[in-house]
């Protein structure tokens with residue numbers, strides 16, 4: 001099916017999922033969650049984080065990567081608006097989603113600034129470098145984009161949620177929980193839209209799922225020193241192969257998209273489906289093996 005045809009057929013679904021989203025999204029205010037009383041002025045001597053270390057390395061890395069990923073919003077907007085367009089329900093969704101995502105960087109940065117939980121000079125330099133580089137995944141079709149954002153929003157929700165569990169303070173945990181709840185609603189929008197796309201055009205959506213699952217990488221590849229941060233994050237179980245398999249691939253692909261039961265595909269789509277099932281099986285086996293051997297594992301395998 002043509003890209004424009006798929007978008008047009010999906011538009012009514014996008015409209016009703018947008019309505020559902022607006023009915024379930026709760027208004028919240030970043031400034032009310034930030035523990036301002038813990039902040040103090042910075043001086044010229046504050047080149048580096050001089051606060052007592054309140055966090056371990058995994059929590060620092062996770063916050064650093066999570067915030068920088070949120071900071072890359074202009075580039076995510078560019079790709080998503082480019083794929084889905086800015087007309088009708090698609091445009092309303094993309095703009096609303098952008099406004100919601102903007103809050104995540106605001107609250108995380110304010111929290112890190114008052115608590116000095118990470119080195120703020122390094123953080124700002126990394127933000128400049130990442131946003132100036134502008135590297136984000138560029139899914140090659142509407143179907144690929146829907147699948148990618150479905151997986152990515154869920155991955156982000158889990159990552160924020162698990163990061164919150166590493167934090168020692170109620171304010172930090174509350175912030176991560178709040179942000180994770182937003183990501184969950186984003187995930188539900190895309191997940192159910194992908195299910196609609198799958199019903200409309202399984203011949204192109206199944207291969208898109210196979211491509212996106214096989215090449216899925218957590219956002220953050222443009223972040224300086226990302227590989228080291230990803231290893232540290234995996235070692236704390238914030239995001240690793242097991243999380244990726246058990247909490248993302250299995251529930252989304254099988255419980256919601258029912259890929260194990262899709263029938264009647266033409267041969268190339270059916271071959272993609274079989275490759276996909278075998279791939280998920282392999283990821284599961286690998287995750288179990290790594291866990292048994294207690295080897296920290298990074299769920300990035302492009």
Ligand SMILES: [Fe+2]
Nearest residue numbers: 070101104183
């Ligand atoms: Fe976000």
Ligand SMILES: [Fe+2]
Nearest residue numbers: 153182183186
């Ligand atoms: Fe999101």
